Amino acid sequence: MRYSVSLVLVFVVTLALAFALTYTGLWPLTVLAGLVAALAFAREYGWSSLASFLGGLTSSALFIEANYAASGAPALREAYLAAAVAGVPGFTFIAVTLLLTGVYCVIGNVIGVYIRKLL
Amino acid sequence: MDEGAGGGVGRRDHAVLAASVIVLVLLLLMAYLTPIGVLFSASNPYTGVYGYSLNAVLRSETLHIKGLYRPVRVIVDRYGVYHIYAQDLHDLFLAFGFIQAENRLFQLDLVRRAAIGNLSPILGPSYRSEDLFQLKIGNYLTAERDWNETLARAPTDPMANITVMILEAYSEGVNDYIEYAEVHHELPFEFTLLHYTPQPWTPVDSFAVQQYMVESLEFGDDPLILSLMYYKMGQLANYLNPPFPPIPQVYYAGYNGTPNATVEEEAENIWPINSTIAQMAYELYKEWDPPFISPHAVGHSNEWVVCGNKTATGRPILVGGPVLGFSLPFIWFEAQLVAPGYDVFGVFLPGDPVPVIGFNQHIAWTLTDVQAISWGTYFFVQTVNGTDYYFNGSWHPIIHYYVDGVELNWTNWGPIMVQNGSLALVMYWLGNTYSNDLGVLFYISNASNWQQFYDALRHWHVPYQNFAYADVYGNIGDVSAGIYPIFTSSGGGIPYSPDAIMPGDGQVYVKGFIPYDDIPHAFNPPSCFIVSSNQRQVGPSYPYWYGDSMSFSPGTRAWVVYDYLLYHNNISVQDMMRLQWNETDLAAAWSMPTIIRALEQDSSNPYVATALSYLKGWNYTMSPDSKAATIWFYIYSEVYFNFIYGLFNRTGFWPEFSAVRPGPAGGSWPGTFGLASLDEDVIHLLMTGNGTPIYNGSVDQLIVNSTIEAMKLLESWFPNGNYTWANFYGFYWPSLTGAKALSVGPLSGLGGDYFTLNDQSGGGGGPLPTSPGPGGQSWTFIANMANLSDSYGVYPGGQSENPASPYYDNYIPIWIKGEYLPLLFIGSPQAFTSSEVTVEVNLLPSG
Numbered sequence: 001m002r003y004s005v006s007l008v009l010v011f012v013v014t015l016a017l018a019f020a021l022t023y024t025g026l027w028p029l030t031v032l033a034g035l036v037a038a039l040a041f042a043r044e045y046g047w048s049s050l051a052s053f054l055g056g057l058t059s060s061a062l063f064i065e066a067n068y069a070a071s072g073a074p075a076l077r078e079a080y081l082a083a084a085v086a087g088v089p090g091f092t093f094i095a096v097t098l099l100l101t102g103v104y105c106v107i108g109n110v111i112g113v114y115i116r117k118l119l
Numbered sequence: 120m121d122e123g124a125g126g127g128v129g130r131r132d133h134a135v136l137a138a139s140v141i142v143l144v145l146l147l148l149m150a151y152l153t154p155i156g157v158l159f160s161a162s163n164p165y166t167g168v169y170g171y172s173l174n175a176v177l178r179s180e181t182l183h184i185k186g187l188y189r190p191v192r193v194i195v196d197r198y199g200v201y202h203i204y205a206q207d208l209h210d211l212f213l214a215f216g217f218i219q220a221e222n223r224l225f226q227l228d229l230v231r232r233a234a235i236g237n238l239s240p241i242l243g244p245s246y247r248s249e250d251l252f253q254l255k256i257g258n259y260l261t262a263e264r265d266w267n268e269t270l271a272r273a274p275t276d277p278m279a280n281i282t283v284m285i286l287e288a289y290s291e292g293v294n295d296y297i298e299y300a301e302v303h304h305e306l307p308f309e310f311t312l313l314h315y316t317p318q319p320w321t322p323v324d325s326f327a328v329q330q331y332m333v334e335s336l337e338f339g340d341d342p343l344i345l346s347l348m349y350y351k352m353g354q355l356a357n358y359l360n361p362p363f364p365p366i367p368q369v370y371y372a373g374y375n376g377t378p379n380a381t382v383e384e385e386a387e388n389i390w391p392i393n394s395t396i397a398q399m400a401y402e403l404y405k406e407w408d409p410p411f412i413s414p415h416a417v418g419h420s421n422e423w424v425v426c427g428n429k430t431a432t433g434r435p436i437l438v439g440g441p442v443l444g445f446s447l448p449f450i451w452f453e454a455q456l457v458a459p460g461y462d463v464f465g466v467f468l469p470g471d472p473v474p475v476i477g478f479n480q481h482i483a484w485t486l487t488d489v490q491a492i493s494w495g496t497y498f499f500v501q502t503v504n505g506t507d508y509y510f511n512g513s514w515h516p517i518i519h520y521y522v523d524g525v526e527l528n529w530t531n532w533g534p535i536m537v538q539n540g541s542l543a544l545v546m547y548w549l550g551n552t553y554s555n556d557l558g559v560l561f562y563i564s565n566a567s568n569w570q571q572f573y574d575a576l577r578h579w580h581v582p583y584q585n586f587a588y589a590d591v592y593g594n595i596g597d598v599s600a601g602i603y604p605i606f607t608s609s610g611g612g613i614p615y616s617p618d619a620i621m622p623g624d625g626q627v628y629v630k631g632f633i634p635y636d637d638i639p640h641a642f643n644p645p646s647c648f649i650v651s652s653n654q655r656q657v658g659p660s661y662p663y664w665y666g667d668s669m670s671f672s673p674g675t676r677a678w679v680v681y682d683y684l685l686y687h688n689n690i691s692v693q694d695m696m697r698l699q700w701n702e703t704d705l706a707a708a709w710s711m712p713t714i715i716r717a718l719e720q721d722s723s724n725p726y727v728a729t730a731l732s733y734l735k736g737w738n739y740t741m742s743p744d745s746k747a748a749t750i751w752f753y754i755y756s757e758v759y760f761n762f763i764y765g766l767f768n769r770t771g772f773w774p775e776f777s778a779v780r781p782g783p784a785g786g787s788w789p790g791t792f793g794l795a796s797l798d799e800d801v802i803h804l805l806m807t808g809n810g811t812p813i814y815n816g817s818v819d820q821l822i823v824n825s826t827i828e829a830m831k832l833l834e835s836w837f838p839n840g841n842y843t844w845a846n847f848y849g850f851y852w853p854s855l856t857g858a859k860a861l862s863v864g865p866l867s868g869l870g871g872d873y874f875t876l877n878d879q880s881g882g883g884g885g886p887l888p889t890s891p892g893p894g895g896q897s898w899t900f901i902a903n904m905a906n907l908s909d910s911y912g913v914y915p916g917g918q919s920e921n922p923a924s925p926y927y928d929n930y931i932p933i934w935i936k937g938e939y940l941p942l943l944f945i946g947s948p949q950a951f952t953s954s955e956v957t958v959e960v961n962l963l964p965s966g
Contacts, residue, residue, distance in 0.1 A: 027159070068170070074923040078171055078172035078923040082308040084858050088158075093158075094162075097169075107143045111139060
């Protein structure tokens with residue numbers, strides 16, 4: 001399998017699994033998305049981590065779009081206002097939402113690559 | 120970079136893995152074990168703050184609701200008002216609970232917590248003292264007792280019986296929504312941020328909210344202030360706070376004759392307190408805590424009814440403008456409730472499933488605060504030992520209650536508020552009296568004539584409210600409902616004034632209450648109209664002690680309406696709209712001849728000359744573009760300071776009781792106390808130009824000096840001289856969350872002040888944006904009894920508490936311009952036209 005294809009697969013599988021795992025409400029479980037994608041397709045830490053990060057980030061963006069924005073719900077505005085009430089900059093929650101899913105997936109990715117190397 | 124996997128694990132791999140695991144563990148620790156965890160829970164894409172955005176969208180849908188017997192149809196009209204059509208009362212109130220919670224769940228939870236002193240668990244230890252005060256005054260105990268009492272009465276008392284049904288159904292509806300919101304992750308984001316979920320709603324919570332409203336409307340520390348004044352000033356305190364207002368009044372319920380000598384004597388018979396009791400009173404004054412959530416601003420409300428002989432339609436018109444504190448979400452929620460035999464439109468409080476103000480097919484009603492008789496709050500000094508209190512010649516056991524780990528001690532009068540050795544300062548607050556307000560409101564909302572309305576109000580105990588009434592048959596009326604204690608002296612003489620602290624050993628006691636048929640009321644008066652704007656309801660010949668001049672509003676607003684209605688006929692709904700926003704300051708009109716005469720004697724002074732140039736041609740309207748309005752406002756303020764503050768300093772009241780200062784609820788005049796008597800003293804001084812025992816200097820010189828001070832102040836703020844009233848007068852809507860991003864204002868709209876119909880409460884004090892008033896006419900309501908579909912109303916807020924909703928604050932731009940929305944009073948869902956409907960929701964029984 002070409003390396004670029006494996007990266008695309010890491011991205012896609014991470015995205016899909018993270019999207020699904022988000023429905024559990026247990027956000028850290030998205031680590032598994034990165035882990036499974038890495039076990040299946042990753043070859044090293046570097047680019048596959050990036051693919052995993054982007055997959056996780058995109059999954060959250062799509063999750064918000066599919067579950068809220070698509071039905072007309074002002075999800076980003078809600079998060080912005082909630083942050084204002086919490087006394088933090090307006091885009092804090094949105095940024096954390098996107099970045100943290102990515103970080104969870106990267107952690108899973110690293111663990112996955114490590115296990116793959118062990119095997 | 121095309122390295123193959125599976126090439127073995129090296130030290131670098133171990134390091135990378137270790138770093139990742141450490142990061143993961145740290146993230147998990149932060150998320151679940153540290154305060155920063157709220158950042159994680161709020162940002163969770165599924166269970167975080169995003170789900171609440173679904174609540175911001177109105178959509179036509181079908182929902183299955185537990186506890187419903189039959190389907191309920193809900194229509195949201197084009198203005199965002201909910202119309203609920205059920206097939207029986209149980210389903211109606213259950214559905215209303217669901218709908219109100221859907222729109223106001225966080226507000227509901229916050230108000231019940233504020234009511235019973237349970238804010239600190241969610242807002243932090245800084246709210247503990249406020250919680251303790253709420254516990255101490257008895258709100259929780261009373262709410263619980265009221266519900267139990269209602270349950271006990273239900274088998275034999277139809278009003279209690281229907282109350283039980285309504286509250287149980289309503290609570291079930293609220294709880295159905297809580298469950299729905301939890302399942303769908305649609306809880307208001309405040310719960311996520313504060314890291315808790317709402318407890319189920321109970322009928323006790325509704326009584327707690329009732330208790331909170333009583334506290335907001337009928338609860339005061341005036342007797343503490345009067346006793347402290349008397350302690351330092353002696354008889355001057357009685358001149359400051361005379362038994363009857365020193366300025367002209369409109370007494371809607373009559374009794375304009377010679378003052379009742381006994382009542383006058385009682386009002387001035389203040390019990391002299393010693394230094395120990397003075398310090399106890401002062402301690403309690405400092406502890407006194409106004410309600411956490413709006414309304415802070417009361418005492419500026421208006422209501423009037425005009426009979427058909429004076430209207431263009433030949434049928435009555437009812438006008439209501441209750442002044443309450445502003446907030447977002449707003450205190451009111453607007454809806455029409457329909458079930459067989461019941462059809463009412465009105466505004467509802469949080470936790471209250473029956474409209475407080477509204478109309479049905481037969482009658483309309485609205486409320487203002489009575490403000491009588493010391494706000495229903497009295498104080499007694501009793502002798503206590505560790506376990507007993509002394510009353511009527513013997514010792515009786517103190518009753519101990521324990522709420523949230525706090526010990527509350529009650530005597531026969533009520534809670535011990537302050538204790539110093541063997542002396543206890545005890546509060547007798549009528550708010551702790553049983554009152555089934557919800558049951559009464561249900562009865563009047565279902566009344567079809569005056570007799571039913573009047574009879575229902577017989578059961579209204581607290582808070583004192585003027586209930587204005589009009590019906591489609593041509594009748595008008597007003598009742599100042601409530602229970603008014605009659606104090607008497609065991610020795611047979613004149614009892615001590617209940618407007619000050621009284622001895623609690625039995626020499627003063629309550630022998631009963633003013634009989635219901637004797638309380639102030641009017642029905643179809645010859646004048647053909649009734650005006651009740653917090654002014655004293657009955658004149659000096661009323662045979663019962665009804666409070667002194669401290670609590671009632673000065674009465675200028677009532678006079679403006681009275682004069683208009685007296686001299687106008689063929690009155691239309693539009694005339695009433697204009698009158699409701701009238702900007703005329705009658706205190707200014709009364710005072711200006713004296714002010715101008717005094718200033719003309721010193722017109723060579725450039726400040727005086729400038730003031731005169733504006734004031735001489737002024738028509739006394741507090742319009743936003745007027746500079747004369749600003750000059751009057753600040754002359755009045757400076758006169759007040761020089762007169763009242765001067766007296767306080769001269770008598771030593773200050774600095775000994777220096778904490779007795781103007782508070783946030785002190786009316787829209789900056790630096791005033793919110794004690795109507797002091798305002799009346801100032802107006803009286805300016806009207807007459809004569810000195811009194813409380814001001815024996817030259818009134819003319821006082822006016823000149825105050826004018827110079829006022830003009831210097833204005834010119835320092837506005838060197839260009841552009842101090843129009845719009846710079847000072849505006850409205851502000853603070854968010855209940857305290858977040859500025861969710862607050863609205865300050866906004867300048869129409870003009871007015873404390874003495875005008877369009878009252879701004881609680882603001883003033885300097886150029887905007889530092890001086891907006893967080894209060895005003897909370898529901899501008901006009902019911903046309905000739906055609907109820909031609910009725911109007913708007914409250915300055917929005918139906919949804921969700922700040923991302925278009926219905927969060929959409930009524931404010933309408934209200935601020937003095938405009939109205941038509942009230943769609945539609946008896947069945949089929950009768951709506953498509954343009955009148957925003958969405959339709961079908962609620963079906965689940966399972």
